[in-house]
Amino acid sequence: MKTNIGTVDRVLRIVVGLALLGLFAAGSIGAWGLIGIVPLGTGLVRFCPLYRLLGVSTCAVSTKLP
Structure with missing residues (x-):
């Protein structure tokens, strides 16, 4: 599997993913x-x-x- 996600894209994906999961955990x-x-x-x-x-x-x- 060759990587196809750059550094900026990677950071944005991780931040958005954690934010969505955090909002889910908070029940929002x-x-x-x-x-x-x-x-x-x-x-x-x-x-x-x-x-x-x-x-x-x-x-x-x-x-x-x-």
Whole structure:
């Protein structure tokens, strides 16, 4: 599994996932808060299956010369 989530994307996904799960735990948004598992999980493993299907990658392009 090749990573396709960059640093900024990763941080945003983790923050949004934790916020949704926190709101769910507080009882503010109900069961919809469990959707926070998706961005949290993809942020932690740095891989998004939907990005792969669409051919998208937010990882920085390496400019190292051989």
